[in-house]
Amino acid sequence: MSNVINQFxxxxxxxxxxxxxxTYAIQVVAGVVVAAGAIIGIYWRKAKKKVQNKLGIDENAxxxxxxDVIEFNTDKK
Numbered sequence: 244m245s246n247v248i249n250q251f252x253x254x255x256x257x258x259x260x261x262x263x264x265x266t267y268a269i270q271v272v273a274g275v276v277v278a279a280g281a282i283i284g285i286y287w288r289k290a291k292k293k294v295q296n297k298l299g300i301d302e303n304a305x306x307x308x309x310x311d312v313i314e315f316n317t318d319k320k
Contacts, residue, residue, distance in 0.1 A: 295302060 294300075
């Protein structure tokens, strides 16, 4: 098995790799990481909300909410 791996890894390839190829590769890896993080975050929030609903936990129970009162002063002097 190690002979096969050594033979595969030690093969010389005669070619030129342009530096811009590595830039694109880094961008692809970064894009995949960002997309995976976004997907995980979305599904985490959905799962958390479902569990809280099943257990009857209200995440806004201890939060203080201000009323939306707007006062206008129409007195002109």
